Amino acid sequence: xxxxxxxxxxxxxxxxxxxxxxxxxxxxxxxxxxxxxxxxxxxxxxxxxxxxxxxxxxxxxxxxxxxxxxxxxxxxxxxxxxxxxxxxxxxxxxxxxxxxxxxxxxxxxxxxxxxxxxxxxxxxxxxxxxxxxxxxxxxxxxxxxxxxxxxxxxxxxxxxxxxxxxxxxxxxxxxxxxxxxxxxxxxxxxxxxxxxxxxxxxxxxxxxxxxxxxxxxxxxxxxxxxxxxxxxxxxxxxxxxxxxxxxxxxxxxxxxxxxxxxxxxxxxxxxxxxxxxxxxxxxxxxxxxxxxxxxxxxxxxxxxxxxxxxxxxxxxxxxxxxxxxxxxxxxxxxxxxxxxxxxxxxxxxxxxxxxxxxxxxxxxxxxxxxxxxxxxxxxxxxxxxxxxxxxxxxxxxxxxxxxxxxxxxxxxxxxxxxxxxxxxxxxxxxxxxxxxxxxxxxxxxxxxxxxxxxxxxxxxxxxxxxxxxxxxxxxxxxxxxxxxxxxxxxxxxxxxxxxxxxxxxxxxxxxxxxxxxxxxxxxxxxxxxxxxxxxxxxxxxxxxxxxxxxxxxxxxxxxxx
Amino acid sequence: xxxxxxxxxxxxxxxxxxxxxxxxxxxxxxxxxxxxxxxxxxxxxxxxxxxxxxxxxxxxxxxxxxxxxxxxxxxxxxxxxxxxxxxxxxxxxxxxxxxxxxxxxxxxxxxxxxxxxxxxxxxxxxxxxxxxxxxxxxxxxxxxxxxxxxxxxxxxxxxxxxxxxxxxxxxxxxxxxxxxxxx
Numbered sequence: 143x144x145x146x147x148x149x150x151x152x153x154x155x156x157x158x159x160x161x162x163x164x165x166x167x168x169x170x171x172x173x174x175x176x177x178x179x180x181x182x183x184x185x186x187x188x189x190x191x192x193x194x195x196x197x198x199x200x201x202x203x204x205x206x207x208x209x210x211x212x213x214x215x216x217x218x219x220x221x222x223x224x225x226x227x228x229x230x231x232x233x234x235x236x237x238x239x240x241x242x243x244x245x246x247x248x249x250x251x252x253x254x255x256x257x258x259x260x261x262x263x264x265x266x267x268x269x270x271x272x273x274x275x276x277x278x279x280x281x282x283x284x285x286x287x288x289x290x291x292x293x294x295x296x297x298x299x300x301x302x303x304x305x306x307x308x309x310x311x312x313x314x315x316x317x318x319x320x321x322x323x324x325x326x327x328x329x330x331x332x333x334x335x336x337x338x339x340x341x342x343x344x345x346x347x348x349x350x351x352x353x354x355x356x357x358x359x360x361x362x363x364x365x366x367x368x369x370x371x372x373x374x375x376x377x378x379x380x381x382x383x384x385x386x387x388x389x390x391x392x393x394x395x396x397x398x399x400x401x402x403x404x405x406x407x408x409x410x411x412x413x414x415x416x417x418x419x420x421x422x423x424x425x426x427x428x429x430x431x432x433x434x435x436x437x438x439x440x441x442x443x444x445x446x447x448x449x450x451x452x453x454x455x456x457x458x459x460x461x462x463x464x465x466x467x468x469x470x471x472x473x474x475x476x477x478x479x480x481x482x483x484x485x486x487x488x489x490x491x492x493x494x495x496x497x498x499x500x501x502x503x504x505x506x507x508x509x510x511x512x513x514x515x516x517x518x519x520x521x522x523x524x525x526x527x528x529x530x531x532x533x534x535x536x537x538x539x540x541x542x543x544x545x546x547x548x549x550x551x552x553x554x555x556x557x558x559x560x561x562x563x564x565x566x567x568x569x570x571x572x573x574x575x576x577x578x579x580x581x582x583x584x585x586x587x588x589x590x591x592x593x594x595x596x597x598x599x600x601x602x603x604x605x606x607x608x609x610x611x612x613x614x615x616x617x618x619x620x621x622x623x624x625x626x627x628x629x630x631x632x633x634x635x636x637x638x639x640x641x642x643x644x645x646x647x648x649x650x651x652x653x654x655x656x657x658x659x660x661x662x663x664x665x666x667x668x669x670x671x672x673x674x675x676x677x678x679x680x681x682x683x684x685x686x687x688x689x690x691x692x693x694x695x696x697x698x699x700x701x702x703x
Numbered sequence: 704x705x706x707x708x709x710x711x712x713x714x715x716x717x718x719x720x721x722x723x724x725x726x727x728x729x730x731x732x733x734x735x736x737x738x739x740x741x742x743x744x745x746x747x748x749x750x751x752x753x754x755x756x757x758x759x760x761x762x763x764x765x766x767x768x769x770x771x772x773x774x775x776x777x778x779x780x781x782x783x784x785x786x787x788x789x790x791x792x793x794x795x796x797x798x799x800x801x802x803x804x805x806x807x808x809x810x811x812x813x814x815x816x817x818x819x820x821x822x823x824x825x826x827x828x829x830x831x832x833x834x835x836x837x838x839x840x841x842x843x844x845x846x847x848x849x850x851x852x853x854x855x856x857x858x859x860x861x862x863x864x865x866x867x868x869x870x871x872x873x874x875x876x877x878x879x880x881x882x883x884x885x886x
Contacts, residue, residue, distance in 0.1 A: 146863065150863060150864060153863070190713070190716050190717075193712060194709055194712040194713040194716055195708070195712060196713065206706070210706055210709075210710065213706055213710040214710045214713075214714060217710055217714045218714065221714070221718070264781055264782070264783070266780055266781070267780045267781055275722050275723070275726050276722040277722075279721060279722050279725070280717065280721050280722035282721075283717065284714075284717055312710075312713050315713065315717075316717075319717060319720070320720075323721075324720070324721065327725070328725065328728065328729065331729040332729065332732050332733060335736075335737045335741050336736070336737050336740065337740070338740045338744050338756075338757055339740075340740075340741060341726075341729055341730050341734075341741045342734075342741055342743070343730070344742065346780075347743070347752070349752050349753065349754065350751070351753060351754055351760045351762075352748065352753050352767075352875065352876065353760070353763070353764050353767065355760070357779060358779040358780055359745075359754075359755050359758060359779050360779055360780065361742075361743060363726045365729055365733060366725060366726040366729040366730070367726075369729075370721075381782050381816075382782045382783050383783050383815060383816035383817065383818070386782075386814075386815035386816040388758055388819070388820055389743065389755075389757060389758070392744075392757050393860060393865065394859065394860045394864035394865020395861075395864060397864075397865065451789065453795055454789075454798055454799075454811075456808060457808070457809070459771075459809040459811075459812040460784075460787060460789060460798075460812040460813060461784045461785065461786065461812075461814075462809075462812075462815055463814055463815050463816060463819050463821075464771065464809055464814070464821040464822060464823060464866060465819075465821055465865050465866060466865065466866065467865070471815075486815075489784040489786050489815050491784075491786040491787070491788060492784065492785070492786060492787055492788065492789055493789075494789060495788075495789075495790060585786070586787070586788050586791060587791070588790075590788040590790060590791070610786070611784070612786040612788070693788075693790055696790065697789070697790040701790075702790045702791055702792040702795060703788075703791060
């Protein structure tokens with residue numbers, strides 16, 4: 143590594159650390175309906191309520207809230223599915239691309255509705271501009287906003303006492319989209335066009351090169367989708383090569399802008415949460431926990447990627463772009479898997495074994511190292527509840543979280559939220575390594591082939607969406623398995639979280655006593671990280687050792703497959 | 704039932720806002736300020752469009768600079784990489800073969816997009832001898848070519864971000880323009 147590499151890393155992380163508290167405080171104002179910078183848009187907000195029939199002041203209990211999410215997600219799923227299947231007869235399709243297969247449409251609809259954005263297809267050869275905009279761009283916004291609403295419901299349940307109220311799903315959805323995601327996306331999209339990201343509706347351009355060969359240039363409204371793809375921790379690329387494609391990510395500046403956007407909102411949310419629950423210290427403690435895990439992972443990944451290759455001299459640039467080099471590629475691979483984003487600017491399958499392993503581990507830990515918009519933090523709160531519970535067991539006291547007693551029901555639900563995605567990851571991987579129909583999609587041999595499978599199922603269940611792309615995932619088996627994993631990974635966490643919220647809201651707030659275990663200290667950070675790592679390690683260490691870990695040691699000795 | 708209807712209405716409104724109005728606004732503003740870039744940073748030679756500054760072309764004539772290897776043969780309709788593991792024996796063999804052909808640094812490795820428009824200074828300099836021979840350049844012209852390559856180097860953005868690089872298409876156009884022995 144050169145000094146340039148260190149400076150860039152420090153600048154990017156430093157920017158995030160400085161901006162997060164400010165943005166976090168601002169988001170708290172937005173969602174609480176207080177006056178803020180964009181309040182001049184409130185007539186539009188009220189107009190949306192008017193034509194949708196939403197009563198702003200009407201609050202929901204946890205079941206109504208969950209039901210609204212299910213209804214909204216079902217509509218999202220259906221709309222994407224139908225648009226993709228019938229895109230051949232829809233407008234804005236200059237390449238006359240036909241409708242996609244039912245299982246690809248099902249997989250894509252499930253994937254975009256849940257903020258996963260796993261892609262079994264190549265955008266430029268499969269989807270019309272209409273599909274990209276009206277089906278996918280919309281989901282990029284609203285799936286992130288849905289994640290946010292769940293977090294808001296959870297925060298209110300901690301603040302409210304002896305109540306059923308968790309807020310109004312539609313109000314939270316509208317405010318998040320209108321005041322947070324849309325304005326930020328608009329600014330980012332314009333900045334990206336300024337760097338060279340395309341934004342047009344022209345048909346693909348066929349031309350003759352100066353050598354006399356023929357070349358086809360893909361076109362389309364890319365910038366508008368890429369902005370929200372990063373800000374909403376979505377990650378679904380406009381083109382097959384995702385953010386490695388020069389039309390999606392043309393310069394080092396566009397890369398830095400997108401890198402920052404990946405973590406921008408997830409890193410601000412702990413501060414928002416702190417404001418909402420009236421404990422800014424606890425919000426800060428959660429931020430420190432996430433940042434620590436991120437930086438440790440980044441360090442390990444950089445170390446591994448800069449190791450010399452045993453049989454090849456110089457820097458290995460397979461699956462990397464010249465304008466990004468090694469450091470930007472590794473930074474991205476860590477950010478995108480920590481944040482449940484899943485876009486890529488280098489190919490994770492061609493990273494050094496341990497760097498690929500860190501990307502995988504980030505997802506396996508439950509997408510809580512900042513994680514998805516909203517989703518990362520409510521996932522983290524699940525681990526907080528487990529930690530408080532374990533700490534309570536150690537001192538022999540009823541555990542409390544911010545004045546709310548944590549009892550059997552909450553712990554059961556927390557365990558369920560941890561187990562649901564983990565179960566599907568292990569079971570799905572185990573099933574796929576024995577079924578010939580699954581194995582026929584695997585391209586690499588040896589431990590790397592196993593990692594391809596493991597990574598794909600983990601990416602789906604953790605709602606990340608990045609890929610060890612040697613795997614040919616556009617088959618009936620993989621489309622269906624991953625759609626199932628994605629669905630369980632999303633709603634298998636959302637429902638328990640909302641159930642916990644329903645329970646917590648009903649409880650009284652007990653004032654802290656000398657025996658209360660504080661969740662506002664650095665000791666708590668250490669405990670929380672321990673619980674996260676122990677749960678992750680106990681569940682996944684055997685599988686990880688069969689994949690990236692053994693590959694790393696064999697690779698160091700120059701043994702290949 | 705009422706809940707479903709509200710969901711449908713809010714879904715349609717948000718679709719209109721984020722899926723139609725928002726992309727159109729970005730397009731309008733983008734075209735107002737950055738028309739060339741919004742349309743793909745196209746490169747013209749005379750009246751003809753000969754490529755995009757951002758997407759690699761599969762130059763294979765020894766008289767031109769070559770881009771990095773591409774997994775899908777520089778196909779604009781299927782961007783992507785080899786996704787090979789760096790511990791794969793097959794992959795190591797491919798890299799060694801490229802080294803044997805005289806390819807250096809990142810020219811030995813397929814890019815992530817398959818359309819990487821850039822190469823490093825080192826990779827460009829290593830191609831000067833081949834191009835000089837193919838174009839039968841005298842020592843004077845060869846020296847000019849070396850200067851041309853050097854001047855084509857794009858520095859780090861703001862002096863810090865990214866890597867130094869040379870755009871292959873722009874270099875080839877400059878090469879045809881400046882150096883004799885046109886193919």
